[in-house]
Amino acid sequence: MTDRQLEEQALRFKLLGHPVRLQILDILRRNPECVCHLEAVLGKPQPYISQQLRVLREAGVIVDSKEGLNVFYQLADPEVAALLNVALGPNLPERNGARQSVSFCDCPHCS
Amino acid sequence: MTDRQLEEQALRFKLLGHPVRLQILDILRRNPECVCHLEAVLGKPQPYISQQLRVLREAGVIVDSKEGLNVFYQLADPEVAALLNVALGPNLPERNGARQSVSFCDCPHCS
DNA sequence: ACGAAATATTCAAAAACATGCATATAGATC
DNA sequence: GATCTATATGCATGTTTTTGAATATTTCGT
Numbered sequence: 706m707t708d709r710q711l712e713e714q715a716l717r718f719k720l721l722g723h724p725v726r727l728q729i730l731d732i733l734r735r736n737p738e739c740v741c742h743l744e745a746v747l748g749k750p751q752p753y754i755s756q757q758l759r760v761l762r763e764a765g766v767i768v769d770s771k772e773g774l775n776v777f778y779q780l781a782d783p784e785v786a787a788l789l790n791v792a793l794g795p796n797l798p799e800r801n802g803a804r805q806s807v808s809f810c811d812c813p814h815c816s
Numbered sequence: 817m818t819d820r821q822l823e824e825q826a827l828r829f830k831l832l833g834h835p836v837r838l839q840i841l842d843i844l845r846r847n848p849e850c851v852c853h854l855e856a857v858l859g860k861p862q863p864y865i866s867q868q869l870r871v872l873r874e875a876g877v878i879v880d881s882k883e884g885l886n887v888f889y890q891l892a893d894p895e896v897a898a899l900l901n902v903a904l905g906p907n908l909p910e911r912n913g914a915r916q917s918v919s920f921c922d923c924p925h926c927s
Numbered sequence: 928a929c930g931a932a933a934t935a936t937t938c939a940a941a942a943a944c945a946t947g948c949a950t951a952t953a954g955a956t957c
Numbered sequence: 958g959a960t961c962t963a964t965a966t967g968c969a970t971g972t973t974t975t976t977g978a979a980t981a982t983t984t985c986g987t
Contacts, residue, residue: 706842706904708835714903715835722830723975724823731817740934753976755935774933774984784903791898792825793817812933834945851964864946866965885954885963923963929987936981943974951966957959 720764721788725749726757730780733767734789734796737779738814745810775812831875832899836860837868841891844878845900845907848890849925856921886923 721727728747732738740758744751758778761767768781780786790796810816832838836858843849843857851869855862869889872878879892891897901907921927 706839710904711839711842712835715833715838717833717903718829718838718899719833722826722828722833724819724826727826727829728817728822731822741932750977751934752936752978752980756976759935771984776934787902788829788899791902792828792895793821836945852962861947862964863948863950863966867946870965882954887964930985931987932983932985934981934983936979938977938979940977941975943972945972946970947968949966949968951964953964954962956961 716764717766717785717788720761720766721785721792723757725754726761727793729754729757729761730766730785730789731793733778734780734786737770737777739772739775739777739810739812741775741812742810742815743778772813777814827875828877828893828896828899831872831877832896832903834868836865837872838904840865840868840872841877841896841900842904844889845891845897848881848888850883850886850888850921850923852886852923853921853926854889883924888925 721730725747729743732743732746740751740754743754743758747754758767758769762769762778766780766782766785767778769776769778771777786796832841839858840854843854851862851865854865854869858865869878869880873880873889877891877893877896878889880887880889882888897907
């Protein structure tokens with residue numbers, strides 16, 4: 706276990722060591738979601754969510770794709786996915802099968 | 817995934833999100849070690865190490881047991897062990913079989 | 928081109944964290 | 958009981974993180 710590996714892994718853990726980011730990742734590991742969706746689910750102000758998304762994006766943990774006005778994010782780091790499986794339980798299809806549309810989000814995917 | 821669970825897991829991740837603590841845990845998951853051993857291996861001042869050990873101890877991640885003057889710590893949280901297995905690779909007996917005595921540590925276990 | 932909606936950026940203030948250093952405690956030995 | 962050794966604690970300080978709020982940017986529809 707080299708020092709560099711250790712630093713890298715510590716950095717990954719640090720990203721997950723934040724309740725809001727952790728919840729964002731838990732949502733995104735299921736399906737890609739737009740910012741407004743996360744805003745609706747988390748109940749936090751949009752700029753705040755965008756900031757956390759930026760942290761995750763710049764770390765390479767998530768990637769974004771634009772669809773019109775909306776930006777959809779999804780999990781892009783298999784190592785993080787593995788850690789989430791251990792910490793939060795597996796992301797089973799039968800558990801999360803149908804994407805849950807959220808009534809109070811009116812992005813193209815929800816309505 | 818309740819909010820409390822999320823907070824708990826985020827806290828656990830936060831503990832691991834620190835290079836020195838991560839390395840300490842990587843050592844302790846192999847064998848119980850005394851503070852002077854960690855001091856020798858990590859090359860950091862003893863009070864600094866004791867501080868990190870306290871953080872981990874108060875979080876319930878490690879436990880201590882006294883042997884004379886020495887205090888031996890060991891990993892006590894199976895969930896953390898599982899995360900370490902994923903992040904740092906499994907703690908295989910054939911990889912770490914014999915406890916590595918460190919020449920520059922003269923605790924009872926090393927000498 | 929203009930207005931509106933979705934998202935991003937920037938800045939500031941408070942809180943938390945990391946780290947170094949001085950000192951305190953506890954147990955062993957003489 | 959004095960002293961030595963291993964470990965713990967307390968405190969000061971600089972740095973990072975967190976979070977809120979204002980504002981900017983992008984893209985679409987008209």
